[in-house]
Amino acid sequence: MTVIINQNISGVIGEGGTIIQCLYTREIATKIFTIELKANNETIATFLPDEEPRLTTKGQYLEGRVTLMNISKVSTEAVMIFDSLTCDDQTNYSCSMVYLGQNGRTEESHSGITTLYVKDPPSKPEYVAIVDVLEDESTTVSQIQNTSFPPNFTEISTVKQSTTTAIFQEGDTITCSCAGNVGKPPGKFIWQKYRHGEKVPINYTNITTKATEVPDKCSYYGISYLQFQDTTTFPIISSNFTGAEVGSESYSGYIGIGIGVFALVLLIAYGIYLFIRNQRENQRTAT
Structure with missing residues (x-):
């Protein structure tokens, strides 16, 4: 007798x-008594x-789902x-058959083993943020609390923070981070640069995604860092996401941050601050 399980x-x-x-x-079977389906060598059906x-009894966890x-x-x-x-369904499965042979004896035949893989599609990145603004400031630990995925999961990142307003100047090195659910199998973040007046993005190469398996979840949480030098063109940096699958089975998401707009707002705020300070100094001088 031959017993086969799909792969x-x-x-x-x-x-x-x-x-x-x-x-x-x-x-060679005159009678089939039972076919058994096993998960990790335990009969579940x-x-x-x-x-x-x-x-x-071992298969009751499947009740209502199969x-x-x-x-x-x-x-x-x-x-x-x-x-x-x-998630619990990802395991090894096999089949066995109990039958009455032509010799009048009860016999068994067994299949090989197959593995069921459970996938989880990725989500859009949760955030893109500037995590390194001034190199001469002291380093502190900042907790970025995730509120959507995964529950009760906190990513601890070491970032440089400043008590003063961050002003980007030409030549400054800027570090951005992007994080979120990268699915299973784990995908990766792809950083892209959009220049003003150009529709086709430029991909950053050799940027890695650190993926960490989330306990009790069929997924991975990923974080990626991009470091670049500021220029007068103020490029718009975005993070595109692609899943581990390719072609028609790929998943994609998009989230971006406009570095130019952010820097412009800061420059305007700084200019207003200087204007107000000069006005106050002039008033003190006049009195």
């Missing part, structure tokens, strides 16, 4: 339609000819369909 199984968390299929032949398939297809005395496959995938 290369994958699905997206929360979605249905993922199938585990046990295929078997009947050439049993299929009996012309009876309702059922979940075992559909078991009936088999008959002439069937050659037993099928379980996931209606909603969770």
Whole structure:
């Protein structure tokens, strides 16, 4: 007897339609007693000819999330369909068949092992921020609390902070960060530069994304840093996101920050401050 389980199984968390299929032949079996579906060598479902398939005690975590297809005395496959995938479903599966052989003995045949991979699509980046503004300031620890994904997860980053207004000058080195859910398998952030009057962005190369697996989640949390030197053109920096899949299965998101607008606002504020200070000094001089 030959028992085979389908291979290369994958699905997206929360979605249905993922199938585990046990295929078997009947050439030397006079009777099939049961087909068993196992997860990590534990039987989670049993299929009996012309009876309702059922979940075992070990398979109760699947209750309400799977559909078991009936088999008959002439069937050659037993099928379980996931209606909603969770992280717990990513594991190894196998099939076994108990049957009555032509020699009148009860025998067993086993399939190989297959692995179900549960994917999680990435989200748009949560933020793009300037994290390094003045190199001569003392270094402190800043906690960036994530409020949307993942819950109760805090990313601790070491950043340089200043008690004075940050003014960018030509030649300054600016560091930006981008963070968020990069999905599973983990994707990466792609930084792009948009110059004024140009529609085609310029990609920054050799920028890495540090991905950390989130406990109890089928996903990774990623953070990426971009460092560049300020110029008089004040480029607009954006962060595009692509998932680990390519082609039609890729996921993408976009979030950007206009460095030029930000710097312009700061320059105007600084100019107003200087104007007010000069006015006050003139008034003191006059009196």
